[in-house]
Amino acid sequence: MPFPRRARLVAGLAAAAAAVAATALLAPAAAADQTDHPAACRTVRVPVTILGGAGDVAGTLCGPLDASVVQVLVHGYTYGQYYWDLPYEPDTYSYVRHASEAGQATLNIDRIGTGDSSHPLSATLTYDNHADAVHQVIQAVRRGDLGGHFEKVVLVGHSYGSVTAYLEAGRYQDVDGVIATGGGHKLNAVTLATDVAANTVPVALDPKYRDAGLDPGYMTTRPGSRGVFYHLPNADPAVVALDEELKGTGNDLELATAATFLTRTESTAINVPVLTVNGSEDSIFCSAGASDCSSADALATQEAGYFGPGATSEAFVVPGGGHDVNLERTAPLAYDAMTAFVLRHFGR
Numbered sequence: 001m002p003f004p005r006r007a008r009l010v011a012g013l014a015a016a017a018a019a020v021a022a023t024a025l026l027a028p029a030a031a032a033d034q035t036d037h038p039a040a041c042r043t044v045r046v047p048v049t050i051l052g053g054a055g056d057v058a059g060t061l062c063g064p065l066d067a068s069v070v071q072v073l074v075h076g077y078t079y080g081q082y083y084w085d086l087p088y089e090p091d092t093y094s095y096v097r098h099a100s101e102a103g104q105a106t107l108n109i110d111r112i113g114t115g116d117s118s119h120p121l122s123a124t125l126t127y128d129n130h131a132d133a134v135h136q137v138i139q140a141v142r143r144g145d146l147g148g149h150f151e152k153v154v155l156v157g158h159s160y161g162s163v164t165a166y167l168e169a170g171r172y173q174d175v176d177g178v179i180a181t182g183g184g185h186k187l188n189a190v191t192l193a194t195d196v197a198a199n200t201v202p203v204a205l206d207p208k209y210r211d212a213g214l215d216p217g218y219m220t221t222r223p224g225s226r227g228v229f230y231h232l233p234n235a236d237p238a239v240v241a242l243d244e245e246l247k248g249t250g251n252d253l254e255l256a257t258a259a260t261f262l263t264r265t266e267s268t269a270i271n272v273p274v275l276t277v278n279g280s281e282d283s284i285f286c287s288a289g290a291s292d293c294s295s296a297d298a299l300a301t302q303e304a305g306y307f308g309p310g311a312t313s314e315a316f317v318v319p320g321g322g323h324d325v326n327l328e329r330t331a332p333l334a335y336d337a338m339t340a341f342v343l344r345h346f347g348r
Contacts, residue, residue: 040063046137048137050120055117055119057134069105072137072153075159076182080116084158088238092329095335102342110248111164119214127254127258127260131164138175158181159284160258166183178273184299195283203219226244243327270307272311273341277317277337278291279323279328281320296314321334
């Protein structure tokens with residue numbers, strides 16, 4: 001799809017039609033030991049069936065063996081598991097390590113169509129299908145397919161992952177809490193179009209993916225453009241360069257169908273504790289016309305209006321932070337707020 005058309009498509013996201021709800025069919029998940037991670041971790045794969053396709057979701061389950069709470073971590077557009085566990089200065093840039101040190105377990109997944117997960121036809125990667133795939137992962141956790149006996153599940157998203165969490169948690173009501181980072185129910189559509197759509201190209205035009213065998217609908221970010229996700233004064237250039245090296249895939253349909261969250265009502269069925277974590281300088285969710293990130297109270301109050309009567313709305317605004325709150329120098333501030341939220345509401 002030529003670039004101008006994509007830009008117009010994303011700028012008009014709120015008018016995109018919602019995809020039909022996906023089917024939910026589960027199969028047993030396989031697990032294997034992973035010994036090269038500083039935390040106690042093992043890799044897992046969860047078979048999923050979505051409308052129009054099937055495959056499996058890859059993930060890494062880390063944390064104390066006796067943890068009763070697990071956080072399911074869902075990354076954003078063109079990212080992967082590395083967003084939550086960057087292989088660089090992990091004391092600053094690994095939420096997985098931070099949560100594990102706080103006594104909390106994490107299941108860090110690649111969304112279907114990204115990373116080590118299956119890559120079905122790009123035309124199947126709709127917003128609804130992404131939420132359904134995450135739902136199937138959560139059900140596998142609930143059944144004990146991945147090992148452990150977790151009493152509570154907290155769904156944690158970043159950006160597209162946060163938008164996915166709103167749909168999954170509201171539609172299926174199978175999680176005990178939600179943490180949305182780099183997200184919210186108001187965004188700057190112009191910034192989304194210029195920063196994200198304008199810098200998205202077919203995988204065939206990027207050296208990293210041109211020989212990956214993906215269908216033409218798969219996209220990635222234009223080489224050298226990852227800086228748009230950061231408030232650069234707060235970013236380590238080495239992290240931005242590593243992000244470019246590790247970047248993942250996405251597609252236009254994924255973005256267009258997800259935009260319907262702005263007009264859909266599933267979030268009003270979320271009746272669990274919700275924490276919203278945004279950088280004060282997030283160009284997509286905290287700029288003009290988007291969320292009120294002037295203070296934690298302002299952001300929490302705004303978001304409360306989008307959830308059900310049984311929800312509690314809390315927020316944390318990272319001072320000087322951009323969209324990629326995990327990958328900037330202030331990441332530990334966000335981590336502390338997130339692990340404290342989990343401990344406060346669900347214990348260890």
